[in-house]
Amino acid sequence: MKKIAVVGYGNTKFTKDKLPIESLLLESTKQVFDTTKNLSQDLIDGVIVSTNDNSKYLGAILSELSGIKPKISHTVEHLCSSGSSAVISGFSYIASGLVDTVLVTGADNIGNSGQILEWDKSRGEYDRPIYWASMFTKAHKRQFNTTDEELAIVSAKNHKHAMDNPHAYTHKPYTISEIMNSKNITDDLRILDCSYSCSGGSSILLSSEKTAKKFTDQPIWISGIGQKTNSASFTKNKLTTLSSSVMAANDAYKMAKITPQEIDVAEIHDAFSVCELMAVEDLNFTEKNTGAQYVRNLFNTEDRKINPRGGLIGAGHPLGATGIAQIVEITQQLQNKAEKRQISNANHGLIHNMSAAATSSSVLVLKS
Template sequence: MKRVAVVGVGQTRFRTRRDDKTHPELTREAVSRALDHAGISMEDVDAFVFGTMDPFDGINCPDRWSSTAAGFGKPFMKISTGGTTGLTTGIAAYQHVASGMFDVVVAVCTQRVGENVDAQPVLNTAVDPIYEGHSGVGAISVAAIQATAHMQRFGTTEEQMAWVSVKDHESALKNPYAHIRKRLSVEDVLSSPVISSPLKLYECCPRSDGSVAIVFASEERAKEIRDNPAWILAESSISDSYFVGDRPDLAVWDSLSIAGRRLYRLAGVDDPKRDIDVAELYSPFTIQEILELEALGFAEKGEGARLAEEGVTFADGDMPTNPSGGVLCTNPIGATGLVRLGEASLQVMGEASNQVDGAEVALAHAWGERCSSTP
């Protein structure tokens, strides 16, 4: 396999509705910014990988529309894997280059959730259709069950979960692309409306319109393109049970733990707390950042809840987590995972909007129908 690096990242502004631009116009904006960041042109790109979650766009096969803005006349692959679509798109583009088939590949994800009349019925289809679909159990309800399980088993408090929201919203203030830029206190979070007990409004992600693009290059081309590329060390993916009831313990994230251990072996990471400088985790609900930190080895089981409260996961803490503001502040669902990879790459390049001092190794993660992580 060839060594591969990220050499360019481009994002649009993320908002509840981007009525000012069409789907292909958002795609073009992100691609243009990524190419400009890399200092290359469309002629230098060998292929495109495009990702989106079609049901959230409210139109059929949006990739056919956006292919005119990105990839027209070039090899083009469509990816759609639920919540992990963004990161799966990035992994596919990475593998296109690592295989030796291409030297420069662009991954781009665009989502216009604002086109969808109601996203929740789509989210309800993420659970087993026979045993769980009729109950309306969607992403928020599953997260609430995870929260109550963690609280019951480990004594996690609502205040500790609220600190995760406070931390992410503070970080988003420095991110010009973030959807929600609002300073919050613990009291603000706790007094916001209950969405699915015990989760409050400010502990739940928004739905966002926008696009993100990343340029991947082979080692030879990466060294020609820029002096500070973000090298991909390894990637890992794992599948879990469709039926939530089959999962052995909702207070821990076993499948992510397995994916993390696989990833660390490939990347040569012995101690994630020591070897990884910053993490961009797919945490659409506060409890999930806590579970992910524990599953990925940044905290022991039951200890993840105290990290935000103690300042450990703030951008200037010992384990900076989601310094971009994370999914709690920006969530273009089918593009969200690629945003994580883009932000992690910018940290390694030293060019992030909320830069972590001395960041050399970063981890990006997404979950949904699949669970994936990439440093």
């Protein structure tokens, strides 16, 4: 298969402000043009937009607003993992030889409609994400004796990391005690255990090996991809394992020809605190039933290996942008350009992005 790299990127600030979706997409795309050497519109032959917004024809609209006349342009929607799904589409277009350079831009607004899957009738009236998250959390507590303190450590760590992320939705640190005593959403969920819907955009520029060095001296290669969809209905899920993530990760590791222990830095889908505890186990960073201890050790040693930009809890969750923002972070880490967030000697990175209570997942492995 052809080698394909991330050769440019851009981010808007994640905010509470509701903005026209086109403005978010364009602002993020402008950052790519501002920061990528030798980039001109005629060199981009694919434009893919990732969003849950209901606006139509955004691939073409973003192309026109950016002065690009691509061979391929369209929108990808896949709920919370729209961003990684759009990147996988862009990767595939280049791998097929149809195009050489693809811009992938994702954006969503605060309170967008992607938070509720109306089709899933099995959820009854309990259709908001807090309800599946409560089921996951209660089941995790029951099976592994997970405590509220262990859940709060995830949030404390990720809010702390977000302090050094200039694009994060919030820069407020919280103590474990403050998180444990924050407002009860349900018996099993505090408000500070939840990621926040917000407005924001993120972009990456993908390029074939043939053209990558034109745009950057440090291309970051996408070496592994795994994606798995088990269902759309939440209630079919196992409650203590992100089974689609397990399968996606296994495929990504196999394609990248590496082991989980070789991953130096990862952005994982902490939609709620319990998701990070499950993900570090299901991505095989640590054994089952040791996720809480693993995250506690990271927190106590100030190791930023997991969610250095603050994850979804710290940085915010503009759905269509999230998977792309995760890739931007790992790209910066592998280029040694993550400033205060930098992990030392990072050579392999991973992103984990999932949708609708892990009914589907994407895992990408990147290398410098």
